[in-house]
Each structure stands twice: as structure tokens, then as C-alpha cells.
Amino acid sequence: MHPTKNYIYYDHTTSLCNECLFPISAKIIFEDNKVFLSKHCPTHGHQKVLIADDIEYYKQIRNYNKPSEYPLQPHTKTQYGCPYDCGICPDHEQHSCLTLIEVTDRCNLTCPTCYASSSPHYGRHRTLEEIEKMFDIIVASEGEPDVVQISGGEPTIHPDFFKILDIAKRKPIKHLMVNTNGIRIAKDFEFVKRLATYAPDFEIYLQFDSLNAHPLEVLRGEDLSVIRQKALEHLNQLNLSTTLVVTLQKGLNDHEIGEILDFALGQKCVRGVTFQPTTISGRLKHFNPATDRLTLTEVRRKIIEQSTVFQPNDIVPVPCNPDALAMAYALKYQDCIQPLTHLVDPELLLNGTKNTIVYEQDEQLQEYVYKVFSTGNAVDTIQEEFKQLLCCLPNVSGAGLKYDNLFRIIIMNFMDAYDFDVRAIKKSCVHIVSKDGKVIPFETMNLFYREEFKDRLEHIRSRILPQNENT
DSSP states (O other), rough: OOOOOOSEEEEEEEEETTTTTOEEEEEEETTTTEEEEEEEETTTEEEEEEEOOEEEEEEHHHHOOOOOOOOOSSSSSOOOOOSOOOOOOOOOOOOOOOOEEEOBBSSSSOOOTTTTOOOTTTSSOOOOOOOOHHHHHHHHSSOOOOOEEEEEEEEESSSTTTHHHHHHHHHHSSSSEEEEEEEHHHOOOHHHHHHHTTTTSEEEEEEEOOOOHHHHHHSSOOOOOHHHHHHHHHHHHHHHOEEEEEOOOOOTTTTGGGHHHHHHOOOOOEEEEEEEEESSSSSEEEEOHHHHOHHHHHHHHHHHHHHHSSOOSSSSSOOTTTTEEEEEEEEETEEEEEEEEEGHHHHHHHHTOOOEEEEGGGGHHHHHHHHHHSSSSSTTOOOSSSSOOSSSEEEEEOOOOOOEEEEEEEEEOOTTTTTTOOOHHOOEEEEEOTTOEEHHHHHHIIIISSSGGGGHHHHHHHHHHHHHOOO
């Protein structure tokens, strides 16, 4: 009898060595009811990385790929192969659903966890001329960008911050966000009132990692609980649309997921929560990859286990990049919350057709809408009142609905060298405009394209190019 291996070989991809970041072949295997990348580097040996703890969900995401939507123009040529030609090169398979502009390297914190290694004395502020050029690069690539996020560092400390917002508002951007730690929002209500003048189509992307002191001290270097509460008090007072952003680390704050969701649902201004498992990039203290990593499926499972609202069929892959993104989508009104994602027609979603959810499809939802909005027609279509924040999320129609009634959960897994899968990287839809005017996927930016990685990237390219020339 032939010997049997203790795993099932499922698929094959190209990954990276955890140590040297050189491209290496990787098997995708099922073992112990989990999914692993099994890869071998000639220099650093065998590496085995957990990439999912839910085999059935992992197999399902392969069916959630929709036709690629490409940028209006590429910015680089394909020469070395993915991920060494960013970007965006003609070999990339997805346009920018969300594009970040880092207006400053500096920050008023020095977080132990920071993908950009920002601090009060690191780098510099971009000039207004540089920033406007970055906006113009996004517009040239996207035409009408879906979402642009002003980021850093900490963007609110830029001396020309409101001039930056004015520039952004002159561009054909559908939805503008400010990525912030909330310190200035907490300390200066006049600042917040001025922020509110940029609504609608404007949102605060608020760092919010925990409701407890210890995780904040580990992730941010200090207890920011009071800052977070005061910031939300100001944002609630003006009902300024806000997304809470939670950096997750296994054993540190992942037990709080349900509590954070319940808290978010009770905040007038909050439109959703984005959960981001810690990725190995930038400045990363107090993190052991062997014990502290969280996969997307682990986060999804914990949401289901800890939430009283969301069920498994409410959290589905996002078709523009299903390996890295999952979403839940719901309506809320006061203390009521009604998940919607299970009503989305997958066939329309995967064919790239905008799917309009109508209430006649579900008696419970229809009853909810009648109860909350007292509407006699459950299928009134007023699309413009409900804004979309990702290109493949469904439209929602209904009398009396506004953006205030939206609540969404996004799980955003930014791959690093450990779980790198070239198939998913080619579909990355969260991009950063670099200092030299390229549009680069978030993941590869933090692996190869920041200034401090220049020598490493050139070393890898020098090893790849002779191989390409020989073939």
C-alpha cells in the first residue's frame, strides 16, 4: 500500500520567503481542518503558514471572483513580474476601490504598531503642490475615484490640512475620508465643526482598537480611551459619518470584537467597523508571528461567535478581492439592526452587475422597513440617498433611507510575506500613491516600495532580471 500524506493538496501559487522576500513556489494544503501555505526557500528552508481556519469558506472565495475592472491607464510596465513592477502595471487585475494619499510622514504618536513607521520626528510634510499632483494622479487613473483617503502619518497635524481638503473637494472624488487617531478631534471641537462643513460624501476613518486600556498601551503606546470617547462625543454631536478601525492581534483584543460591534451600533455617527488583522510591516513591537497572527477567517468566525446580530451568510467575500476582503452590510435605525448581505444575488454580484436590494425579497426585512419608516411602498427607488463605499457593494433602495441608516463590517486582511499569494495581490484594490507618482497596492507598498526598502527591492530585481532574460 502506498503511504498517504497527512494533508490534502488543494492548489498552487507563488508566495514570498518570510525572510528574504524572494518569490518562491507554494502549495496550498488542507491539514487539521485548516488551510496552510507550504513553501520552501533555498536559503531559509521550509515555511508553513496558516492562512485560513475555515476550509469551506476558503473554497467558497474561489467562486467570488468578478470580472476585473482595470484603471484607465497603467503607470509602469511589466518587467520583473508581480510584485516587483508596481504600479499599477498592466498585469494588475483591479482598479483602486480605495486610494490613500499620505500627506505627511509625521505623527503626534509613536505607536508600537505602525505600518508607516511614523513619529513626531520622522520624515516631513508634503507640499500642497505635491499633494495636488497626487490627487491628479488618482483622477487620471480612475476618472471618478470611488474612495480617497487622506492619511499619513497623522494628516490632521499637517499645517495646511484644510487646504488639502479644499483641493480634494475640487476633484471628482465620490467619497473622501480622513484617516486619523482622533487626538485633534477629541481636543478641538471647533476643528470638528469645520470638518463637518465638508459633508456629505465625507467620512472620518477613526483608529479604534479597543475599549480597554491594556490593548491600547500595547498597540499605541498609551491608554487613549478618553481620547477615543471624547472624539466620538464630538463626532456624534455633529453626526459626522465615521468608521471605526480596529487593528486586531490574537490574544490581545480579538475577544472584544462583539463588544466593539455593540458599542459601534450605539453611536449615532458610526456607519461601520473595519477590522484589520495586524500585518508584518513597518514598526511592529510586541508581536510574535508564530502566536499573534489572525487570519481573515478567524476574524469572521469571531464576529459570528461574539455578535448577536450577524450570521455566517451575512459575512461574504468581497468580489473585487475575495482572498483579502469580507463584508457584512446592514440597515440600522435607533436600536434596530437588520443584516442585508444574505439578500444579495450572488449571480448578479459576480457578473459585475450592480445588484439592487429590494424589500419584497424578504418578509422580515419588509416588515422592518414598514415598522421603522412607516412607508406604504417598500420598493421606492432613491439610489442617490444611499452612498456606496466599495464598487461591488450592492445598491440599496427604499423610501426614507439615508446614509445614516447604513452599517457595514469590513474585514481587511493586508497580506505580508507570510501569507503572500500572488493571485490575491494582483487583485488588490486598496492602493497608495507613492512619492514618485505611482499607484501601488497597499500590501506591496509596505513590503517593497517605501524609501527604506529601495536597496532590498533592487537586490531582488537584480536576481530576477537575468532569469527573465534567459527565458
